[in-house]
Amino acid sequence: MYTTATAFIDALVEQGIEYMFVNLGSDHPGLVEAIAKARAEGRPVPRVITCPNEMVALTIAHGFTQVTGRPQAVVIHVECGTQALAGAVHNAAKARIPVLIFAGSSPFTQDGELLGSRNEFIQWIQDVHDQRGLVRGYMRYDNEIRTGANVKQVVHRAMQFARTDPKGPVYLMAAREVLEASCEQVDIDIARWGPVSAPALGDRNARSIAGDIAKARRPLVVTSYLGRNPAAARQLASLCDRYGIGVVESVPSYVNVPHGHDCFLGSYWNDPRQNEALAEADLVLVIDSDVPWIPAKNRPSAHARILHIDIDPLKEQMPLWYIEPHGAYRADAETALAEISEALSNLAIDQGLIGERRAHYARLSAKRRARLASEEAETGALTTARLMASVRTHLGNHAIVINEGITNYQPVFDHIAPNEPGTMFASGGGSLGYNGGAAIGAKLASPDATVVAISGDGTYMFTVPSSVHWIARRYDAPFLQIVLNNDGWNAPRHSALAVHPDGYASRAETLDLSFSPAPDYGGIAKAAGNAEPIMVDRESDLDEVMARAFAILRNERRSVLVEARLG
Numbered sequence: 001m002y003t004t005a006t007a008f009i010d011a012l013v014e015q016g017i018e019y020m021f022v023n024l025g026s027d028h029p030g031l032v033e034a035i036a037k038a039r040a041e042g043r044p045v046p047r048v049i050t051c052p053n054e055m056v057a058l059t060i061a062h063g064f065t066q067v068t069g070r071p072q073a074v075v076i077h078v079e080c081g082t083q084a085l086a087g088a089v090h091n092a093a094k095a096r097i098p099v100l101i102f103a104g105s106s107p108f109t110q111d112g113e114l115l116g117s118r119n120e121f122i123q124w125i126q127d128v129h130d131q132r133g134l135v136r137g138y139m140r141y142d143n144e145i146r147t148g149a150n151v152k153q154v155v156h157r158a159m160q161f162a163r164t165d166p167k168g169p170v171y172l173m174a175a176r177e178v179l180e181a182s183c184e185q186v187d188i189d190i191a192r193w194g195p196v197s198a199p200a201l202g203d204r205n206a207r208s209i210a211g212d213i214a215k216a217r218r219p220l221v222v223t224s225y226l227g228r229n230p231a232a233a234r235q236l237a238s239l240c241d242r243y244g245i246g247v248v249e250s251v252p253s254y255v256n257v258p259h260g261h262d263c264f265l266g267s268y269w270n271d272p273r274q275n276e277a278l279a280e281a282d283l284v285l286v287i288d289s290d291v292p293w294i295p296a297k298n299r300p301s302a303h304a305r306i307l308h309i310d311i312d313p314l315k316e317q318m319p320l321w322y323i324e325p326h327g328a329y330r331a332d333a334e335t336a337l338a339e340i341s342e343a344l345s346n347l348a349i350d351q352g353l354i355g356e357r358r359a360h361y362a363r364l365s366a367k368r369r370a371r372l373a374s375e376e377a378e379t380g381a382l383t384t385a386r387l388m389a390s391v392r393t394h395l396g397n398h399a400i401v402i403n404e405g406i407t408n409y410q411p412v413f414d415h416i417a418p419n420e421p422g423t424m425f426a427s428g429g430g431s432l433g434y435n436g437g438a439a440i441g442a443k444l445a446s447p448d449a450t451v452v453a454i455s456g457d458g459t460y461m462f463t464v465p466s467s468v469h470w471i472a473r474r475y476d477a478p479f480l481q482i483v484l485n486n487d488g489w490n491a492p493r494h495s496a497l498a499v500h501p502d503g504y505a506s507r508a509e510t511l512d513l514s515f516s517p518a519p520d521y522g523g524i525a526k527a528a529g530n531a532e533p534i535m536v537d538r539e540s541d542l543d544e545v546m547a548r549a550f551a552i553l554r555n556e557r558r559s560v561l562v563e564a565r566l567g
Contacts, residue, residue: 004148005030005179006037007186008102011155013044014190017073017100019064019444020046021057023084025077026120027104030179046073049444049475053467054081056437058088060471061099063434063441066228066254066425067400071098071162078104079131082171087431087462092169093138093317094290095225095253095428098162099169100155105131105144107176116176135171137317140164145174148183156193163195165311165332198332201309201339205329209285209307210343213243216283216305217353218360220246224289225428227254230421232334236287237261239341243349244357245285246364248277250292251409253428258419260369262362269410272498274298277364283307288333290315292323309336372414382538382566384408384484388415390542391452391482394550399423399450400442404435406456408484433462436481440468443477450554451479457515458488465521469529469559478559480549481531483521486566488514522561531559538567 008031012020024032038045051057054076061072076082082103092099106127109117118124132142141161145151151174158170201209213219221240227233233256240247240263247257249267257264265277275298278284284300286292286308293299300306308325311332315321329336376389388411395401395416401424405412409426418424425442427434439453455463460483472478496505505511522533532552536545549560 001182002185003030003034003179004145004151004174004181004183005034007148007151007183008145008155008174008179009034009038009045011152011188012046012073012100014152014188015100015155015159016070017046018070019049019061019072020075021049021051021060021072022075023051023054023057023077023081024075025081025104026122027078027106027176028075028179030116030176031075031104049471051467051471053464054084055086055088055433056464056467056471058085058092058099058101059434059437059463060441060444062088062092062095062097062427063402063425063438064445065097065099065441066438067422067442067445069229071100071159073100073102075102078106078126079128079134080126082131082134085135087429087433088437089135089138089169090431091427091429091434094430096165096167096228096311097169097428098159098167100158100162101135101169101171103131103171103173104179105173105175109177114177114180116180131173132171138169139171140166140168142171145172145178147178148181149186151183152186152188156188156190160193160195165198198311198335199330200335201329201331203339203343205327206336206339206343208327210340210347212283212305212307213245213285213340213344214347214349217357218246218281219243219283219285219357220248220277220281221285221287222248222250222278222289222292223256223287224249224251224291225253225256226288226333227252227256227421228288229334232332232337233257233421235334235337235341239337239344242341243344244354244361246277246281246357246361248275250289252413253426255418255421255424259417260419262358262365265361265364266368267410267413268293268298270294270297272297285309286323286325287336290318309333372417376415380538382536382540382564384411384566385415386542387482387484387536387564388412390546392416393543394546395452396450398446398448399452400425400446402426402435402438402442402451402453404432404453404455404459405484406432406459407486408454408456412454432459433464435459436463436465436468439479439481440472440475440477443472443479444475450550452482453479454482455484457483457485457518457521460521461519465524466528469525469531471529472531472559473529476557478553478557480553481525481559481561483561483563484566485518485521485563487516487518521563525559525561529559531561534560534562535565536562537565
């Protein structure tokens with residue numbers, strides 16, 4: 001019998017979805033049967049990854065899609081599983097990660113009227129008024145599958161939303177009776193269900209922007225997530241090199257430009273100081289950035305001309321947002337940069353000015369690199385700079401780094417110093433616990449890559465490490481987890497002291513943020529996933545420790561957890 005559940009699985013295959021990250025429940029008998037039947041008959045079905053925790057399931061999908069650009073599916077259990085996705089939903093939405101989330105729902109009959117009717121007590125308790133409403137504010141699209149007659153069309157429409165900029169998660173649900181019901185098989189021409197084409201600047205806008213770049217003395221690009229498309233990152237590097245345009249990253253979640261590029265001037269996060277390059281810029285071109293600067297701390301000159309190119313220039317999901325640009329354009333970054341480059345090539349530009357710009361930014365870039373090198377050379381305390389410098393020497397040519405360092409975001413980026421797009425990622429959102437699942441997703445996406453996840457000790461606890469390390473072992477997705485142990489949550493301490501620098505909190509013996517006595521982080525990873533626990537502190541030989549960690553990861557194909565006791 002061909003059922004709605006079978007049609008749903010077929011629709012996923014038509015979408016090219018390779019994985020289903022699942023947390024199954026009493027709402028999924030039809031789906032379980034359809035998967036078993038497809039396997040028995042030799043028909044294609046996405047690979048199923050069992051995830052004991054729903055949030056981890058979605059973070060795995062998040063990491064996989066960041067590495068490949070290909071959306072996957074997450075299957076969870078009624079409204080309980082939907083709520084358990086929690087922070088991972090926030091991250092996927094804010095980072096514009098396309099993913100299909102599917103949840104069952106409680107049966108809508110109770111006397112055996114239909115196959116799948118209620119037969120367990122929990123199905124009354126899990127019946128809620130608006131299951132989709134739990135996540136609607138974060139979804140690009142949500143709907144309920146009510147019949148097998150058009151289940152494929154509903155899935156494909158959902159994925160059109162997910163894949164069309166601004167991309168993001170979509171949510172579908174279906175009751176047991178619907179999934180169990182028989183239906184006619186529908187043939188779909190998937191080529192007619194593609195995403196909407198990305199917008200371009202157009203010749204007039206490209207020429208206008210090119211003209212501003214040509215005459216600016218200190219043109220500067222500010223970006224955060226342009227590197228989600230590696231081709232756009234390469235396009236940006238080429239444009240900056242050719243025309244002497246500086247680049248700073250604000251809260252980067254991707255490698256947007258090579259860190260060794262002479263026009264790369266570093267990044268800023270919550271820095272309580274004015275960025276030099278941003279202050280001196282007379283033209284600021286913001287491309288793909290949600291928070292290009294924090295006005296109370298750091299902003300462009302009042303005399304700077306500001307232009308904004310983004311897939312979402314209005315930031316439609318942010319109630320308070322404005323940067324007051326002189327021009328704003330909805331456009332795909334790669335397309336826009338190609339258009340601007342073409343327009344610049346048709347202009348007569350003062351080569352002396354371009355040479356002076358290049359030399360100026362090269363000096364700033366070299367000064368920055370020298371400062372970072374001096375930080376790495378410091379002895380005594382175990383610092384993030386020293387640790388990351390050691391990690392960098394062992395990464396090799398094919399490595400992926402997942403950065404969730406929180407108060408150490410910036411030094412991790414600075415001292416890993418990635419040069420290749422697609423080799424380093426942050427969540428792009430604001431909910432902690434992304435890095436462990438994302439590391440598994442990255443490893444599944446790129447099995448031959450060396451994957452390293454870096455987090456604070458507080459963030460590590462948010463990852464649900466027991467589930468993460470079990471999944472990594474079960475599905476042969478080992479990674480190196482580095483826990484930066486600074487004894488608890490530093491971010492709330494920084495926030496409190498930034499607002500009340502001379503208040504009671506500044507003088508208090510405790511702010512209730514410490515994790516002392518610390519959990520056995522390595523013990524958790526070993527118990528759950530047979531990971532090798534290693535501890536490093538100020539007395540350790542960093543290169544020896546990291547060489548051992550990477551050798552175990554690569555040669556034994558086992559996860560490793562390095563607890564770094566900073567200070």
